[in-house]
Amino acid sequence: MPAPISSQSLALTPPCTSASFARWCEGAALKGYDLIVIGGGLVGGAIAWGAARRGASVALLDEGDIALRASRGNFGLVWVQSKGLGLPPYAHWTRRSAELWPQMAGTLRDATGIDPALQQPGGLKICLSEAELEEAGRIHQRMAQESGDIGCRMIDRAELKAMVPAVGPRALGASWCPLDGHASPLLLLRALHRALLDAAGDYLPARHVDAISHGPGGFTVRAGAASFLAAKIVLAAGLGNADLAAMVGLFMPVRPLRGEIVVTERMRPFLNYATHALRQTAEGSVMIGDSQEDVGFDTAVSLPVLRGIAGRNLAAFPCLAEATVVRMWSALRVMTPDGFPIYEQSATCPGAFAVTCHSGVTLAGAHALELAPAILSGQLPGKFDAFTSARFAVPTP
Ligand SMILES: Cc1cc2nc3c(=O)[nH]c(=O)nc-3n(C[C@H](O)[C@H](O)[C@H](O)COP(=O)(O)OP(=O)(O)OC[C@H]3O[C@@H](n4cnc5c(N)ncnc54)[C@H](O)[C@@H]3O)c2cc1C
CATH class of the missing domain: 3.50.50.60 (FAD/NAD(P)-binding domain)
Structure with a gap:
């Protein structure tokens, strides 16, 4: 720990x-x-x-x-759950950083007047099938065995619906971690x-x-x-x-690994938590995206990939059907083997x-x-x- x-x-x-x-x-x-x-x-x-x-x-x-x-x-998550699977020192380092984030954000805000907009209400990885639920549950168990228990757990559909009423019928449950959050990168x-x-x-x-x-x-x-x-x-x-x-x-x-992000117009608040693939910013716009594409240094956006990102998140949050996309981009992750x-x-x-x-x-x-x-x-x-x-x-x- x-x-x-x-x-x-x-x-x-x-x-x-x-x-x-x-x-x-x-x-x-x-x-x-x-x-x-x-x-x-x-x-x-x-x-x-x-x-x-x-x-x-x-x-x-x-x-x-x-x-x-x-x-x-990038997407702006402060994300702890599942980080360090197979390497406990990385899990501990990630948790430590999430704990230090409020202090860093406060110090920066006091020193500069610029607020990095940290929200750390906990994070959800929403599962759309029984197979995804089982896989997420297995990861929780392994993480807890390898790196200690920090309160991450699986939640069922009823609890998820109570936390986030906007989830659609295909959302069967979620993996939950209280240390997760998001900020403006x-x-x-x-x-x-x-x-x-x-x-x-x-x-x-x-x-x-x-x-x-x-x-x-x-x-x-x-x-x-x-x-x-x-x-x-x-x-x-x-x-x-x-x-x-x-x-x-x-x-x-290090090598590049492309990720693509879609941003919608501002919507009324419907999500008080971070999720691994979608977050609503403090201003109301919705950022969506978690693609991982091995395409070298190509920074183009790919419509099929963006369609896939949008489709999955529409299944989780049907209210997105009303949203207008205002921006999309790609950027390259810095990945080790x-x-x-x-x-x-x-x-x-x-x-x-x-x-x-x-x-x-x-x-x-x-x-x-x-x-x-x-x-x-x-x-x-x-x-x-x-x-x-x-x-x-x-x-x-
Ligand atoms: C789509 C996407 C989503 C992501 N989502 C998240 C997320 O939700 N949460 C999270 O924690 N992380 C996320 N990341 C990862 C995160 O963005 C990176 O870990 C982080 O930005 C890496 O920062 P860096 O400073 O190492 O690299 P960079 O931001 O690439 O900065 C490197 C800098 O080095 C400079 N540079 C390079 N070569 C030289 C040189 N020879 N001389 C001088 N300067 C040089 C470049 O100009 C650049 O400014 C995401 C990344 C992507 C692409």
């Missing part, structure tokens, strides 16, 4: 930058940062802000507007960037990092003609991590870290409030051992 949140674990401790690093920066006549984070999406943004609020000098280097950015096209991203600037960090867009070198003083990060120096670096470049990792002796086998995150520090270039995950909204709380301080300390604690890319190593015969 996740450790309880203690005030000690969240205490702000200033980073320690060595005198030799300061001399190195002076010699190079460049500003040196305690930490450079490469990639300004939700993962990099959370880590950069988490480090800057502890007093570290931080630069967040990001690409331009045409970059691939899962953080600007765009407001979260904006708040993280704003809070970073307010904590004296630098957000530097239109900087495509093309080279990283490591020397006794620290890291030199090159983006075109510009160079930046740092004592530590974090690769948080989403799909870009695959190329960057090799520059610091790391291995990040087994779908679990990678958190890794370089053995050959100490001070270089890499982070990737496909639940950057869900994990933002833990990234900002627990991972960032661990990175500043220079050493990931043992609980991250389960997440290294060593699990993908092919054994030699």
Whole structure:
């Protein structure tokens, strides 16, 4: 089970930058940062802000507007149920992040005036057949056996109907988790960037990092003609991590997995919970979508896929038949071969870290409030051992 949140674990401790690093920066006549984070999406943004609020000098280097950015096209769930099936440390980390989310959202709101619109009333995975109910029940049992009981349970049709009167006759029940919720990923991203600037960090867009070198003083990060120096670096470049990792002796086998989303016009409130494939935002619009398509870097929208997404959710919520679709888009998830995150520090270039995950909204709380301080300390604690890319190593015969 996740450790309880203690005030000690969240205490702000200033980073320690060595005198030799300061001399190195002076010699190079460049500003040196305690930490450079490469990639300004939700993962990099959370880590950069988490480090800057502890007093570290931080630069967040990001690409331009045409970059691939899962953080600007995602669904916005803070989703716990079924996360970490087969890898209990991931289940614990996800739960921990969901617990930290309210604190992160409140801190960001107080610091920036931007509210990430967190709603955490619990989440439902609605089942439309007996087979789906059985499968969801099996997953609950396995999750509880592997990672402990956090109150997730199956609910039958009568209870579901009482919770959500708008469900249609094909909804037979649901899997329920009290820690699940949803938020606005765009407001979260904006708040993280704003809070970073307010904590004296630098957000530097239109900087495509093309080279990283490591020397006794620290890291030199090159983006075109510009160079930046740092004592530590974090690769948080989403799909870009695959190329960057090799520059610091790391291995990040990430690939794109397309997801498509449909958004309706604003509707009267009919859903007070998050569901895994549909959520009603605070403004009333309905976001629908959970496709997983292995189509490389193709970011087109596919009408058959969107029709499938709409059809399934129409079966769950017949009131959607009245709704007008106002937008649809696709975006690329950042996927590892087994779908679990990678958190890794370089053995050959100490001070270089890499982070990737496909639940950057869900994990933002833990990234900002627990991972960032661990990175500043220079050493990931043992609980991250389960997440290294060593699990993908092919054994030699
Ligand atoms: C359709 C869809 C739905 C999703 N739904 C959810 C959900 O409900 N809940 C959830 O938790 N997660 C969800 N996700 C996943 C979530 O969006 C991602 O986990 C998260 O956005 C990943 O953030 P990131 O910062 O790693 O990557 P990105 O958002 O891709 O950001 C990477 C950044 O790095 C920059 N970059 C890349 N290469 C370089 C370079 N060489 N130099 C400088 N910058 C570089 C890019 O410009 C980009 O800004 C969803 C994803 C998709 C696609």
